[in-house]
Amino acid sequence: MGIDKHKIRAETPGTRSVLHLNNAGSSLMTEPVLKTQLDYLRLEAEIGGYEAAALRANDLERVYQSVADLIHGQPEEIAIVENASVGWMMAFYAIPFAAGDRILTAEAEYASNYVAYLHMARIKGVQIDVIPSNEYGEVCLQALEEMLDERVKLISITHVPTNSGLVNPVAAIGAIARRHNILFLVDACQSAGHLPLDVTDIQCDILTATGRKYLRGPRGTGFLYVRSEQIARLHPPMIDLFGAQWSSADQYTLRPDARRFENWENNYAAKLGLGRAVDYALQLGIDAIAREITRLASRLRALLADLPAVELRDIGRQQCGIVSFSVTGRDALEIRDQLRAQAIHLSVSHPSSTLIDATRRQLPNLLRASVHYYNSDEELERFILALSNLLKG
Known part of the structure; x- marks a missing residue:
């Protein structure tokens, strides 16, 4: 069973006002x-x-x-x-x-x-x-x-x-x-x-x-x-x-x-x-949900990989809907706040939240964009454009 994105987004009031990529923090509720x-x-x-x-x-x-x-x-x-x-x-x-x-x-x-x-x-x-x-x-x-x-x-x-x-x-x-x-x-x-x-x-x-x-x-x-x-x-x-x-x-x-x-x-x-x-x-079906989240996350990783100064930080053979990355020479908290001002939501993962892994991999604060099945390809492109413009500034 596929995901009827039009119906789902119509049942998700928040999609009309924000681009929400903080689903690993707290997702948008349905009507x-x-x-x-x-x-x-x-x-x-x-x-x-x-x-x-x-x-x-x-x-x-x-x-x-x-x-x-x-x-x-x-x-x-x-x-x-x-x-x-x-x-x-x-x-x-x-x-x-x-x-x-x-x-x-x-x-x-x-x-x-x-x-x-x-x-x-x-x-x-x-x-x-x-x-x-x-x-x-x-x-x-x-x-x-x-x-x-x-x-x-x-x-x-x-x-x-x-x-x-x-x-x-x-x-x-x-x-x-x-x-x-x-x-x-x-x-x-x-x-x-x-x-x-x-x-x-x-x-x-x-x-x-x-x-x-x-x-x-x-x-x-x-x-x-x-x-x-x-x-x-x-x-x-x-x-x-x-x-x-x-x-x-x-x-x-x-x-x-x-x-x-x-x-x-x-x-x-x-x-x-x-x-x-x-x-x-x-x-909706958990299998269908998982497939769509995986598809969106893979597309987002590919889009981010094309941006200069962006370094993807995800690991594992099976990767999920959490997309973590850093930007060389830029503060993750500042980027998060600048995107939030444009109604684009993502979060920052601090090294202290996974201290052993972060220390072993020498991770800085990471930007975390976590997709969900209600996100659209157009939203991912809008996010990449907004991030690209910030990095040019």
Whole structure:
């Protein structure tokens, strides 16, 4: 199934006012996603929050099925959370680490995750070991195999790093983790809604993602997947009366499903918005979305390669919709701001966001243009013209 770009752009109000190439930061929402949230907020205003939740209980419940369909899991393996960081931390801090345990991660690991590893090293005495990259910049599978021993408690990998167009081979990593019975955590923030995700194929135990990026959902939404066989083994670091039942004066009982990682109060309008965004992506087809994003990103790389002083910084054999580049002698933040003044949006990836990879490759601040399926070829040409004019100035 192809992408009906005319229809999609008509359903994306933001395309009428901005050229948005910051989809790895936060995408433009669709009109159906916006309407879903506004309708629910009006209902809350008219009849009350508790009453609205009761009236729309079936719709709220269906969000779990939608997310499960997206990643080929089961609804009982899904928690809907405030953001991907909350989901990731609720799962990570539930792992019963002990002194001497090892965490294996990638060179291109995201800062938020890595500081949690460092915190765990500080409070529990775990050891953090970085898996070397291969010649393409991906996690080296041979090196991973050679690093394994009985002390490895967790392999934790960002599927699509924030700064390099790279797609890490998570399915191959998952096969290694499962073969050695090691817990495997995948950060899919940049790949959910962008690339096909099948937790059965990946063989991950935990996967987290956000709603605001390639899923085109509202900010302040995310989800956590925990494989059913692992749920009972992971006690959330924080619980309330939603994740657990107060069963006697000195006892509580955790929920048996992944919702033990949720809390009682949440943004119901945003949850429904996330569900509508997931349904929108599923209706289009994730394979079709991935093909169009890949096509646009390849075209953008080719256009950028023709500009003097522009250096493409993407790595990996499989490259995604994130296009990272630098401009010799020019400040990335200044270029970003000058383009933003023309209603052209892209972002800057700082070395501190992927410190190990950035240090190894001696990266400066990088300009990051992240395309989505609603972007057009004409927009890419307009962006290149605007950038070219800036570089002449």
